[in-house]
Amino acid sequence: MGITVAIVIILVVAVNIFLAGIRVVRPTERGLVETLGKYSKFALPGYHWVIPGIIKLNQINITEQMINAEPQVIITNDNLNTTVDAQVYFKVRDDEQGRES
Secondary structure, three states: OHHHHHHHHHHHHHHHHHHHOEEEEOOOEEEEEEEOOEEEEEEOOEEEEOOOOOEEEEEEEOOOEEEEEEEEEEEOOOOOEEEEEEEEEEOOOOHHHOOOO
16 A cells, blocks of 8 residues: 555656656747856757756747837037937847858
8 A cells, every 4th residue: 555655656756756847949039058057058949857956948039129229419510419319120140140141
């Protein structure tokens, strides 16, 4: 009786650890995998399993995003004041792609 209870407890703990390590990376995200706090690799979209407490998967949004810059008053070459309003678009690029793109 005591051995079966111990086996059931060990089995339940193992299943909980397995289920706690399941991560899903969406198509609009990239996963940054760190092992003990050090970069390991990028994770592509899909299901991934990590060891809880040892491997960490950070999800980063890679879609194009827009930031509104505050309007600023500037002086032109002919000494006139004008207001400039801007929008900045940025997109996170894969580090593995290199500098060409």
